[in-house]
Amino acid sequence: MERVRKPVIAGNWKMHMTCADAKQYMEVFLPLIKQTPDDRHMVIAPPFTALSTMSERVSGTSVELSSQNVHWEDKGAYTAEISPMMLTEFNAKYSIVGHSEPRKYFSESDEQINRRARSAQAHDLIPIVCVGETDEQRERGEAERVIRRQIEQGLEGTDPEKLVVAYEPIWAIGTGKTCESSEANRICGLIRKWVGSSNLIIQYGGSVKPANIDELMAMSDIDGVLVGGASLQPDSFARIVNYQNY
Ligand code: 13P
Secondary structure, X not given: OOOOOOOEEEEEOOOOOXXXXXXXXXXXXXXXXXXXXXXXXXXXXOOHHHHHHHXXXXXXXXXXXXXXXXXXOOOOOXXXXXXXXXXXXXXXXXXXXXXXXXHHHOOOOHHHHHHHHHHHHHOOOEEEEEEOOOHHHHHOOOHHHHHHHHHHHHOOOOOHHHOEXXXXXXXXXXXXXXXXXXXXXXXXXXXXHHHOOOOXXXXXXXXXXXXXXXXXXXXXXXOEEEEOHHHOOHHHHHHHHOXXXX
């Protein structure tokens, strides 16, 4: 299938992997992606503490790095936060913002997510802005309204050409319940329409694994995936990165 948008396959390691773990992982992973075609981006989002090690390991390979967050100020009294320059220093190219976990555990608001996304773009980091509805919201028929609000508020003032949106239905994260690929594709198509950019990269995330990657990547509006659990094993993430084109 001829694609207009270059897919972005990203592994979100969340709060896993010490530097020693990351080194071991890369020893197994890198040989498995030697033949991977360059028609796709391969991205890993390690915890901040492993960025330095990972930056050495990916040097000279086509693996790119993402952070799992970024602050809107360049520096200042913001304990526990991370500035864009602290990330670009280690060659991070992307920053995940608005993931459902900080939204849930730290009450991240769409306004804060928007500030993070804009700050990333201002420092040449591509924000991966996550959106998605809960189980209850879907059951009440509110999924589209919730996602549209997250898109409108979270992306306000951002450049859609330097952006990735990840549609991650919360009920599919870490549950083994993948969203039907046709439904994920429908929502990704709606997001593209709301943002109004045919070049926008839209990922699906939520229980992506070797068994469902080929089907997901065959969908017309899914331009990549954001992978949690299945990115923690180098062989399973390599299989995902090496998805088959139909
Ligand atoms: P799982 O792939 O473990 O469901 O996690 C998805 C996710 O949250 C990626 O950001």
